[in-house]
Amino acid sequence: MLDVAAIEGGAAAEASLDPVRSRILASLAEPGSATMLAARLGLPRKKVNYHLKELERHGLVELTEKRRKGNVTERVYSATASSYVISPSAVSPDPAETPDQLSARWLLALGARLVQEVGSLLTGASKAGRRVVTFGIDTEVRFTTAADRMAFAEDLTQAVAALVSHYHDEAAPEGRNYRMVIGMHQIAAAPTAGGTASGPRQRTGETQETESDPGQEHRG
Template sequence: MKRIESVTRPEALQALAHPLRVQILERLREPASAATVARDLRVPRQRVNYHLKELEKARLVRLVGERRSGNFIETLYEPVARTFVVSPRVAWAHPRRAVAMAEQFSLEQLVLLGERLQRDAAVLLDRAAFEGEQIASASVEAEVRFATAQDRAEFMKAYLAALGPLLKKYGTAGGAPYRVLLSVYPDPEGEPRE
């Protein structure tokens, strides 16, 4: 089972929109049958079975085996991943967004970095929640105002110049890998100050 799956298909997003399906996916951290999930969630087996079939059609769960329970043979399911993260791109159906991203490379990179950050954070959160791992992390957010495009360009130039020596001084070929990000973009809700 994969650790994380990005939901990029509209049919998968639609399948995840039902709260019972999300509960079923959470319950399937270990392979289980519709009857087992129904007992645990205290809902009728037929309802769970219906939603499992919808999750299977959306390729969010898969069959992993069978087991005999009395006179019945139960089908066992598991999710295709431990965690699902909804890609923002799945909800962006308007073609103008695709054109804007294709024409503005740094804006496209911002969207892709945001998606990667969301995926990485979900994996680390699962490691902390389900494996008890202490995650060494830090985040910094700052607001800076640039009077001109030239000021913004100079800031990026100075930042990159300062970052190089830091990476060289503290970075090593061995050791635990960490990711360092910086994004500079206009605050979508901010108003310019005079």
């Protein structure tokens, strides 16, 4: 059993996200038959057997053993991995097609490619018994104005370009290529006790102004 497997196809992803099949996959961390799973999950055996066949068809579970009990052969299954990463490649656009730094959809495409590539690396590394070398930074920054944010983005772009120019060696015979993705998006306001998003309060009679940011509101 792999530690992590990437689910590439849309049909396989749909199969894994079905609530019943998701429960079956989680339960198959320990091998079991349709009868055993039905008892574990409190479901009809025929229903479990149907979902097992679908999961097997998409390569998410595999037959590990056949046990003969009288006139009946019991088929024992196990999940093909301890956990799964769903690759959004089937439904996400190629970020190379529309490289717009101010587009939220382009940022989503970058994230989708990140999940796809790292998921595939994890699958291959698990099979080879090796580890994947990665590095990540996660932080938050609060800007006073839209102009400050745009200035920050420009400074960050220049800093990254300088670092890449300094360390990138196209001719390195033993070199390995690495993908670096940097993204920034607004964090949704947390709900208040009343169930609405918190944000700047407006006193009665005042006109609330919104931040003017060309390129943000109207780009997808």
